[in-house]
Amino acid sequence: MNDIHALSGAYAVDALDDIERAQFARHLTQCSECRTEVDSSREAAGLLAETTAVEPPADLRNRVLAEIKTVRPLPPIAPDTSVATTVESAPVAVQVAGRPQRSWLRGLVAAAAVVAAVGAGGVVWHPWSDESSDLQLSAADQVIQAPDAERFPQTLENGAEATLVRSKSMNQAVLLTKNMPAPPAGKVYELWLQDADLGMVPAGLMPDGASTVLLSGAAADAIGAGITVEPQGGSHQPTTDPVVLFSFENA
Amino acid sequence: MSPDLGELLKLSGLGDEAAFAQLYDATSARGFGLAVRVVRDPAQAEEVCQEAFLEIWRTSARFDAAKGSAISWVFTIIHRKSVDRVRSAEASTRRDTTYHQKNQPIDHDTTAEAVQASFEARRVRGALNTLTAVQREALELAYFGGYTHTEVATMLDLPVGTAKTRIRDGLIRLRDAMGVGA
Numbered sequence: 001m002n003d004i005h006a007l008s009g010a011y012a013v014d015a016l017d018d019i020e021r022a023q024f025a026r027h028l029t030q031c032s033e034c035r036t037e038v039d040s041s042r043e044a045a046g047l048l049a050e051t052t053a054v055e056p057p058a059d060l061r062n063r064v065l066a067e068i069k070t071v072r073p074l075p076p077i078a079p080d081t082s083v084a085t086t087v088e089s090a091p092v093a094v095q096v097a098g099r100p101q102r103s104w105l106r107g108l109v110a111a112a113a114v115v116a117a118v119g120a121g122g123v124v125w126h127p128w129s130d131e132s133s134d135l136q137l138s139a140a141d142q143v144i145q146a147p148d149a150e151r152f153p154q155t156l157e158n159g160a161e162a163t164l165v166r167s168k169s170m171n172q173a174v175l176l177t178k179n180m181p182a183p184p185a186g187k188v189y190e191l192w193l194q195d196a197d198l199g200m201v202p203a204g205l206m207p208d209g210a211s212t213v214l215l216s217g218a219a220a221d222a223i224g225a226g227i228t229v230e231p232q233g234g235s236h237q238p239t240t241d242p243v244v245l246f247s248f249e250n251a
Numbered sequence: 252m253s254p255d256l257g258e259l260l261k262l263s264g265l266g267d268e269a270a271f272a273q274l275y276d277a278t279s280a281r282g283f284g285l286a287v288r289v290v291r292d293p294a295q296a297e298e299v300c301q302e303a304f305l306e307i308w309r310t311s312a313r314f315d316a317a318k319g320s321a322i323s324w325v326f327t328i329i330h331r332k333s334v335d336r337v338r339s340a341e342a343s344t345r346r347d348t349t350y351h352q353k354n355q356p357i358d359h360d361t362t363a364e365a366v367q368a369s370f371e372a373r374r375v376r377g378a379l380n381t382l383t384a385v386q387r388e389a390l391e392l393a394y395f396g397g398y399t400h401t402e403v404a405t406m407l408d409l410p411v412g413t414a415k416t417r418i419r420d421g422l423i424r425l426r427d428a429m430g431v432g433a
Contacts, residue, residue: 006412006415006416006419007400007415008419009415009416009418009419009420009421009422009423010393010399010400010415010418010419012422013330013390013393013394013418013422014330014331014334014393014397015393015394015398015399015400015403015415015418016399016400017399017401020399039318039319040319040426040431041419041422041423041426042319042323042327043319043320043323043426043431044422044423044425044426044429044431045323045326045327045330045394045422045425046320046322046323046325046326046327046330047371047375047378047425047429047431048285048375048390048394048395048425049281049282049284049285049326049329049330050281050371050372050374050375051372051375051376052281052284052285052287052288052395053280053281053283053284053369053372054280054283054284054287055279055280055283056279056280056283056296056297056300057297060279060283060297060300060301061272061275061276061279063301064275064300064301064304064305065268065271065272065275067301067305068268068271068304068305068308069268071305071308071309072266072309073263073264073265073266073308073309073310073311073312074309074310074312074313075312076264076312076313077313138331180339182339207302207336208295208298208336208339209295209335209336209337209338209339210335210336210339211335211338211339212335
């Protein structure tokens with residue numbers, strides 16, 4: 001990237017795609033001028049919200065205040081430690097009944113016709129000091145930027161792209177998608193982490209329209225991940241063939 | 252008279268739900284209005300705001316007053332979630348609809364926040380006049396439209412570098428006109 005500083009304004013107003021956003025976030029760890037500029041640009045951008053106030057429905061307040069009761073605030077990020085933030089996603093039943101691992105895998109391989117390519121993944125090294133704690137990065141960004149982040153890109157037949165980023169040190173995985181079609185009505189995309197013994201373990205539901213999703217669960221020991229279409233509310237085990245399957249074994 | 256939002260965030264970080272409710276009351280109209288503007292659909296804007304305020308609650312202890320104001324921090328989270336929501340497969344159909352469509356009619360509420368906001372809004376609109384028309388256009392497409400700078404360039408038939416420069420320069424002018432930031 002010739003002049004990465006030039007992206008600071010776009011970054012401040014979320015006008016970067018996921019790839020550029022991650023690249024610029026990495027740049028920020030090394031450029032205090034850009035950090036200052038992003039902070040002040042965000043101040044300016046936030047002022048634009050003054051011009052579009054709309055009173056929300058009263059029950060939004062009720063829902064928000066009810067929901068915060070069920071979630072505790074995270075502690076401050078301690079400097080010099082890269083703590084993986086816990087994911088407080090909607091409650092998901094983690095228990096997966098033991099299933100014959102091999103036959104499940106065979107079924108998945110057969111269904112992998114929808115997957116155009118299996119990414120080999122790679123390990124990306126970033127030799128800079130750990131200044132990320134200064135930046136209040138989202139948990140997803142921290143995973144993407146982790147020194148040991150492995151990327152597993154896939155292209156689907158319909159042209160959509162899905163990349164799974166896994167960091168063993170952070171024990172988390174993030175899914176990045178592009179042009180992913182909406183799931184069928186009444187259905188939802190469910191994410192899974194593949195465990196060598198337990199098979200596909202629920203890792204959360206993909207929110208409508210999200211293109212960056214932090215998977216729920218321990219990713220360091222996972223041997224793969226997948227996305228399936230499930231009924232609203234998700235399932236304890238996959239009920240359909242995967243839309244995308246990521247294999248970490250080749251890394 | 253209005254509460255110190257930084258203080259409310261700090262208290263929220265310690266689990267003070269009443270403080271967070273005050274923070275919500277002080278920011279929800281502007282936050283919801285922003286979400287509605289970006290995602291268009293009020294029902295989705297509600298969902299976005301619910302997710303955003305939950306994240307604001309969860310990460311409230313990580314707000315760093317040295318980096319910027321509490322209100323900017325709150326709106327940054329709401330804006331990012333709004334943009335993440337609107338960037339989906341359905342979003343690609345938005346480019347086919349005219350982006351010069353008229354502004355949606357805004358309900359002007361008589362709550363104290365609305366009155367305060369409209370006073371500040373006048374200041375902001377005045378500051379926006381110090382931007383060139385093309386800077387305003389690029390910035391509005393990026394901020395309110397939720398488009399990437401590359402998409403803005405395509406939509407305005409510009410080289411990619413020009414769009415991101417206009418966005419950046421527009422923000423710097425807005426910042427200077429409002430007297431905020433470093």
